[in-house]
Every structure is written in structure tokens, then in C-alpha cells.
Amino acid sequence: MRIGEKASISKEIKKSDIDSFSKITGDFNPLHIDEDFAKRTQFGGIIAHGMLVGSLISAVLGTKLPSQGAIYLSQTLKFLAPVRIGDTITASVEIIDIIERENKSTRVKLKTICKNQSDKLVIEGEALMQLTEKFC
Numbered sequence: 001m002r003i004g005e006k007a008s009i010s011k012e013i014k015k016s017d018i019d020s021f022s023k024i025t026g027d028f029n030p031l032h033i034d035e036d037f038a039k040r041t042q043f044g045g046i047i048a049h050g051m052l053v054g055s056l057i058s059a060v061l062g063t064k065l066p067s068q069g070a071i072y073l074s075q076t077l078k079f080l081a082p083v084r085i086g087d088t089i090t091a092s093v094e095i096i097d098i099i100e101r102e103n104k105s106t107r108v109k110l111k112t113i114c115k116n117q118s119d120k121l122v123i124e125g126e127a128l129m130q131l132t133e134k135f136c
Contacts, residue, residue: 001065001066001095001098001108002095002098003095003096003097003098004094004095005065005094005095006065006092006093006094006095007060007064007065007092007093008060008064008090008091008092008093009056009059009060009063009064009090009091010088010089010090010091011056011088011089011091012086012087012088012089013048013052013053013083013084013085013086013087013088013089014085014086015046015085017048017052018032018033018046018048018049018052018085019033021048021049021051021052022049025049025051027049029049031043031046031047032046032047032048032049033046034046043082045084046084046085047082047083047084048082048083048084048085048087050077050079050083050123053083053089053091053114053122053123054075054077054079054114054123054125056089056091056114057075057091057093057112057114057123057125057127058072059091060091060092060093061093061110061112061127061129064093065093065095065110066095066108066129066131069131069132070108070129070130070131070132071129071130071131071132072127072129073107073127073128073129073130074127074128075112075125075126075127075128076125076126076127077112077123077124077125078123078124078125079122079123080121080122080123080124081116081120081121081122082122083114083116083122087116087117088116088117089114089115089116089122090114090115090116091112091113091114092112092113092114092115093110093111093112093113093127094110094111095108095109095110096109096110096111096126097109105130105131106130106131107128107129107130107131108128108129108130108131109126109127109128110126110127110128110129111124111125111126112124112125112126112127113125
């Protein structure tokens with residue numbers, strides 16, 4: 001691993017994803033599940049849960065960079081734009097710091113972003129991961 005290293009995944013957000021996320025989390029805010037309600041809001045229709053979209057970052061961190069076995073310590077998220085059914089979201093991470101600690105555990109700080117198919121930034125933040133012995 002090195003500073004500047006990047007990884008990403010892309011996923012189309014479907015109505016079934018939003019419905020499943022609502023069932024898993026218990027978040028049945030009508031903005032996410034009721035088209036008639038959502039049409040009357042500033043968004044003009046259903047939008048995906050911010051945390052559903054943000055969870056794509058977890059998929060990158062757990063499978064690509066730093067990958068399996070790393071421990072997710074923290075994450076900041078700024079929700080910048082709505083995500084709609086049919087949007088294709090690309091979640092990307094970039095290593096911005098590698099922190100060697102005295103107790104031999106290494107931590108990695110990553111810039112985290114999600115963009116839609118129009119390259120519009122919808123989420124930005126930072127993650128902190130701890131590497132397991134596999135990586136050290």
C-alpha cells in the first residue's frame with residue numbers, strides 16, 4: 001500500500017435496493033419509499049437513503065483497499081446531493097496517510113467519495129482503517 005493508491009466500485013441504485021435497506025434498518029421515511037409523498041418534497045421523487053449510498057464505501061474498503069481483514073475504525077460523511085433510482089454510483093477511496101504506531105498496529109486514512117453517472121459528487125468524507133497482522 002502507498003499514499004495515492006485508489007480503488008472503486010460502481011452500482012446502479014434500484015428501487016429494490018431502497019426497499020431492502022428500509023426493511024433491514026427499519027428506516028421507512030416516506031421520502032425513500034412513498035412516491036406520492038416524495039413528489040411533494042424538494043426532491044420531486046424518491047431518493048435513496050444516504051447511508052445506503054455511503055455503505056458502498058464500506059464495500060470498497062472491505063474488498064479492494066485496504067481489503068479483507070482491515071478493521072473499519074471511523075468514517076465521516078457529507079451528503080452533498082440526492083441519489084435517485086436508476087443512478088449509477090461509483091464509490092472511490094484513496095489512501096491519504098499511512099500511520100505506523102508504536103504498538104505495531106498500522107492505520108490507514110482514506111479519502112472517500114461517491115459520484116453519480118454524471119460525475120456529480122454526492123458524498124465525501126474520510127475513513128480510518130486499522131490493518132490486521134495480515135497486512136503488517
